[in-house]
Amino acid sequence: MRNTWIIILREIKERVASRSFVLFSIFGPLIILGLIYLMFKFGGSESEKWNVLITDKAGILDNKLLAHPDANVSYSFANDYIEHTDFAAGKRYQKFDAIVEINEKVLSNKIAYVFYRNKPSFNLQTKVQYQVERRLEEVMIKQFTTLSVEKFREIKQPLKFNFRNVYDPYDQTSDIRTWVGFFFGTIILVFIALFGMTILRSVTSEKSNRIVEVLLASVKPRQLLVGKMTGIGIAAFIQFILWILVIGVGLYLMRAFLFPSIYDPSAMNVVQLTDSGKIMSVQEKLYEGNTFNAIVDLVYERVNFSVMLTFFLLFFIGGYLFYGSFFAAIGSTVGTENDGQQFVLPILLILSLSAYAGYYTVANPESELAFWLHFIPFTSPVVVMVKLTYGYANGEAYQIWLSLIILLLSAIICLSIASKLYKNGILQFGHRLRLKHIFQWLRIK
Amino acid sequence: MLSVENISKSFLRKQALDDVSFKVEKGSVFGLLGPNGAGKTTLIRIINQIIEPDAGIIRINNDIVTRKHLATIGYMPEERGLYKTMTVEEHALFLGRLRGLSKQDASKMVNYWLDKFEISNWKKKRIEELSKGMAQKVQFICTVLHEPELLILDEPYSGFDPINMELVKNELIAMRNKGKTIVLSTHNMKSVEEVCDSVALIHNSKKLLDGNVATIQGEKKAGIYAIKFRGNMIAFVNALWTGYDVIETENPSDNLFVVKVKMRNDSNFESLLRVLLGQVQIEAAWEVLPSMQDIFIDIVQPKTA
Structure with missing residues (x-):
């Protein structure tokens, strides 16, 4: 045990002190944070910029629309009638992406035409419609009622018909959340691939520089293997903690300075001319520029990080030991480092297929194949992460534990096979590895 | 000191050792001779508990050898290497501790040997910065750091430059004079005559000859x-x-x-x-x-x- 611990400490020290570890610890999470920032910035809200010209010959809107400029749409006014053919060809109109025709009949027939050059996204269409409609509403309230805008809107509030899944009344599960699971699963696979390759390189280099025979005169092959895999695993874990810390701090800072909570009244963004934020519903805020952002909401409000991280850790350990045993077995049986590269390809291919299995589960969470992939140790680490965010029905939670047990048992079996191959293969040098060698070494007691 | 009794070992169909026996006296230098592929390295690995024999036993001081005896053995294999990214000191401490030394004792012994070989200024050098000859000295130090009672050297002179070879030879003689037992496998017959008290010759997995060097020479005259x-x-x-x-x-x-x-x-x-x-x-x-x-x-x- 003492010697295993000495091996573990050496492995940790070697990994943690290496330049690649330090760089990966810093730049890995920074790249992820950068991607998250880009997703926050553009993923959940519009990235399009639209320049809209409103023709309002009758001056109904009084050349006003928004109190504060919108991030995506800028409005200009023309108190003139412009033929859409002029708009299409006229040089002076080329800077505009669309034209909104407000004619004098609009208050009675409620029809406005919008001519665009390139079809905008649905969200942008809705946003423009909403903003123009709200301004028209103000004009009509003034013209046809004696009510204040606030009062009118209070009366006008539609009945919110909230459809909710009886098994998930708080809507904790949804498609978009499964991508978070997929992300976690992919991180597991990336860590397995990176640190699996580290195991392989470490074993083959010990073999090729012949230090291994000196070590084996002090420790048993199994101790050496366990020490090595544990040491590298702990280094991976340290790296993972560093990632969580950097990403966690980054998310916190982004929340504080870049993407404030829409549920926090102090952070509300009042944009309408006469409106005040406090009477707006969340649905209304949807159209309020960047205030509501589906991905920000997803990351900060809807992911249960404690559950995700707990199972992430358990499946990471299981997956690492399971796949790690393959890397160790290859490392110990190959005769040259080049051989190692060649034999590791199938494992990397399986890891890629495993990532695809996660993607498949995102798309088809209830399919029979996804059900089986959930239990197969090659794919379970990523599929379970996806299913976890999708949610387990009542009484099905045992599946996650069953999957974990299968993964851990498979890891134990693979480790015992790997340690046998390691014991018999580690002192064989310079050969070209063939399958028959593997069978031979499995037969030697 | 060391007793090899009826050791046999085969790898699948290939017989590596066939009923090999001999004894090594305490305080002597014992040469294990034989052409390549004779089974010397297999026997040395068995003594070091790296592999298990199919039959036979190894005794050290009349005890059947177990893993606890490994702390009393120093082993320098024929194919020897070091971790390239570790410093000389880290490496020696690591191997010394694996052989059972405490951190303090290991550190003391590292300083002693580095001073003795006049290479204290290498302490913080990484192994990859050392020349081949320098690395050989470090390998030897790592082998003897824990003051083993039994030192086993597989082809100790292979790859050593003449200066290091002389250094190691003198060190081996000094260690024998201090009562340590040394087993070395070698092809270098000149060194056998110079340092070995007795030898065993293994060929085609069998022991063909063993005994005192002078006696064998006398018998064969x-x-x-x-x-x-x-x-x-x-x-x-x-x-x-x-x-x-x-x-x-x-x-x-x-x-x-x-x-x-x-x-x-x-x-x-x-x-x-x-x-x-x-x-x-x-x-x-x-x-x-x-x-x-x-x-x-x-x-x-x-x-x-």
Whole structure:
């Protein structure tokens, strides 16, 4: 045990002190944070910029629309009638992406035409419609009622018909959340691939520089293997903690300075001319520029990080030991480092297929194949992460534990096979590895 | 000290060792000889508990060897390496601790050996910065750091430059004088004669010969004597008459000869000297013992009649 611990400490020290570890610890999470920032910035809200010209010959809107400029749409006014053919060809109109025709009949027939050059996204269409409609509403309230805008809107509030899944009344599960699971699963696979390759390189280099025979005169092959895999695993874990810390701090800072909570009244963004934020519903805020952002909401409000991280850790350990045993077995049986590269390809291919299995589960969470992939140790680490965010029905939670047990048992079996191959293969040098060698070494007691 | 008893080992269909036995006395240098593929490394790995024998036992100080004995063994394999990214000090401490030393003791011993080899300034150097000769010294230090009772060196001279070879040889002799037991496998027959007290010869997985070096040489001697003389070669040959065969002649200078002579019938060294006295001017005469090289080749590649 003492010697295993000495091996573990050496492995940790070697990994943690290496330049690649330090760089990966810093730049890995920074790249992820950068991607998250880009997703926050553009993923959940519009990235399009639209320049809209409103023709309002009758001056109904009084050349006003928004109190504060919108991030995506800028409005200009023309108190003139412009033929859409002029708009299409006229040089002076080329800077505009669309034209909104407000004619004098609009208050009675409620029809406005919008001519665009390139079809905008649905969200942008809705946003423009909403903003123009709200301004028209103000004009009509003034013209046809004696009510204040606030009062009118209070009366006008539609009945919110909230459809909710009886098994998930708080809507904790949804498609978009499964991508978070997929992300976690992919991180597991990336860590397995990176640190699996580290195991392989470490074993083959010990073999090729012949230090291994000196070590084996002090420790048993199994101790050496366990020490090595544990040491590298702990280094991976340290790296993972560093990632969580950097990403966690980054998310916190982004929340504080870049993407404030829409549920926090102090952070509300009042944009309408006469409106005040406090009477707006969340649905209304949807159209309020960047205030509501589906991905920000997803990351900060809807992911249960404690559950995700707990199972992430358990499946990471299981997956690492399971796949790690393959890397160790290859490392110990190959005769040259080049051989190692060649034999590791199938494992990397399986890891890629495993990532695809996660993607498949995102798309088809209830399919029979996804059900089986959930239990197969090659794919379970990523599929379970996806299913976890999708949610387990009542009484099905045992599946996650069953999957974990299968993964851990498979890891134990693979480790015992790997340690046998390691014991018999580690002192064989310079050969070209063939399958028959593997069978031979499995037969030697 | 070390007793190898009826060790057999096979790898699938290939027999690596077949019923090999010998004993190594405490405080001696023991040479394990044999051509490549004879089974020496397999035997050394068995002694070091790296692999298990199919049959037979190894004893150290009359105890059947177990893993706890590993702390009393120092092992330098033929194919030896070091972790390239570790410093000399880190590496020596790591291997010393694996051999059971505490951190403090290991550190003390590292300093002692680095001072002894006058390489203290290498302490913080990474292994990859060292030349091959420097790395060899570090390897030797790592092997002896924990002051093992039994030192096992597999081909210790392979890859060593002459200076390091001399250093290691002197160190081995010094360690033997301190009562340590040393087993070395080697092809270098000259070093066997210089440092080994006894040897075992393994060939084709079997032990063919073992014993004290001087005794083996005595047993294998063929009654050959060398005479160094000044005078006339014809007079020398005439004096020998029929009792002796001249088997080799050297003529280092004009009238100086060194002749190797083999006895015939009842002739002996004394009678040889007697017939030569007065005929030539004898400067020296001695019995020619077979070199270990000759004995080795004679056993491994017997001459066909």
